[in-house]
Amino acid sequence: MLDKKHIFRRINFIVFISxxxxxxxxxxxITTI
Structure with missing residues (x-):
């Protein structure tokens, strides 16, 4: 069973990477233009 902190951390990680x-x-x- 996943707790909310784990889910929030994973979502935060995905958002940071994107x-x-x-x-x-x-x-x-910007460099190519």
Missing amino acids: YSLLSILNDLN
């Missing part, structure tokens, strides 16, 4: 990927893509777009 945000960092978006920032990296933005940096690449």
Whole structure:
């Protein structure tokens, strides 16, 4: 059984990774333009 802290931590981790990927893509777009 999963507790809420574990679920929240996993969601936080996914959000952080997606945000960092978006920032990296933005940096690449800025450098290519």
